[in-house]
Amino acid sequence: MSMRHHYNPHYIHHQDSVILPMIREIVFGMEDGMVSTLGAITGIAAATNDHFTVVLSGFVVVAVESISMGIGSYLSNKSEQDVNYHKIREEKEELQEFPYEERNELRDMYVDDGWPHELAEEMATAASKNKKLFLQEMIVHELNIPNRKKENPVRNALYMFFSYVIGGSIPLVPYLVFSINTAIVVSIIITLVGLFLLGVGTTKFTKRTWWKAGLEMCTLASVAAFVGYGVGQLVDMFLLK
Numbered sequence: 001m002s003m004r005h006h007y008n009p010h011y012i013h014h015q016d017s018v019i020l021p022m023i024r025e026i027v028f029g030m031e032d033g034m035v036s037t038l039g040a041i042t043g044i045a046a047a048t049n050d051h052f053t054v055v056l057s058g059f060v061v062v063a064v065e066s067i068s069m070g071i072g073s074y075l076s077n078k079s080e081q082d083v084n085y086h087k088i089r090e091e092k093e094e095l096q097e098f099p100y101e102e103r104n105e106l107r108d109m110y111v112d113d114g115w116p117h118e119l120a121e122e123m124a125t126a127a128s129k130n131k132k133l134f135l136q137e138m139i140v141h142e143l144n145i146p147n148r149k150k151e152n153p154v155r156n157a158l159y160m161f162f163s164y165v166i167g168g169s170i171p172l173v174p175y176l177v178f179s180i181n182t183a184i185v186v187s188i189i190i191t192l193v194g195l196f197l198l199g200v201g202t203t204k205f206t207k208r209t210w211w212k213a214g215l216e217m218c219t220l221a222s223v224a225a226f227v228g229y230g231v232g233q234l235v236d237m238f239l240l241k
Contacts, residue, residue, distance in 0.1 A: 021151050023205055025073060025159035030198055031217065032069065033167025037061050038191045039224035041171060045184050046232030054183075055175050062168035070161030077153035087143050092135055102138065103128040109141045170194045188225050195221045 041058045048054065095102050103124050110120035127137045139145050174186040199217035200210045 020205070021156055022159055023202070025156045026163045027198065027202055029066075029069060029160040029163025030167035031195065031220070033062070033066070033164040034170050034191050034195055034198075035221050035224045036065060037168040038171040038187065038221055039228035041175065041228075042184060042188065042225050043228035043230075043232035043235075045175070045180055046229050047235040048232075049180050049236075051175065051180055054180065055172070058168075058172040058175060062165060062172065066161050066164040066168065069164045070157045073160035074153045074157035077151055077156050081151070081153065084143075084145050087145065088135075088139060091138050091143060095131070095134055095138065099128060102134075106134075106137055106141065113141075167194070184229075188221075191221050191225070192218050 037058060040061045041054050044057045045054045106127060107120045107124035110123055111117055115123065127134045171187045171191040174183040174190065177183070178186055195217035196214035199214040202208070203210045203213050206213065
């Protein structure tokens with residue numbers, strides 16, 4: 001009995017519809033967790049030089065922001081779904097009330113996409129004879145709603161929450177081990193490395209050049225760290241002296 005894996009486009013498309021939203025939330029959560037936490041605690045460390053204040057602030061930032069990002073992910077995904085459902089309901093009603101006009105509209109969209117006029121006419125006519133297919137084509141071509149598996153807002157929110165916690169913990173850990181001055185340097189270095197690796201990891205799905213993706217992530221963190229440290233120094237110079 002052959003043990004070869006057979007190509008199954010339906011299985012691959014199903015996997016993509018599940019994996020891509022997950023990757024989006026994980027990358028966004030980890031990147032924002034590392035960058036935001038690094039910027040905040042670097043600035044606080046530079047301004048106060050107080051170990052307890054930095055660690056406490058770091059935990060507060062990670063706790064509050066992870067919950068906020070998770071809730072934001074849920075609300076944005078849920079709102080997008082609600083808007084899409086409303087558009088689809090309206091489109092379904094239009095197909096029932098104005099089938100001929102909608103068929104012509106679909107034909108014109110096929111033509112705009114580059115299909116020959118006669119073939120576009122045949123395709124639109126064939127689609128209009130199947131209510132499910134007709135609606136599906138209008139959803140994709142007119143409403144620009146991707147034809148993919150329904151996303152789960154709760155699941156996406158959990159991905160975002162835990163990713164932010166993990167990402168935010170990376171720049172914070174050195175402050176639990178080292179003195180302030182050492183922790184600042186170590187925190188920046190391991191965060192840059194973490195962001196570089198995160199950028200490299202995304203190339204598995206984006207097919208971008210690995211070092212370019214890694215450097216792009218590092219640049220974001222460098223800006224955050226620089227701004228955070230600079231603000232901290234200014235506060236220390238003008239407000240805490």
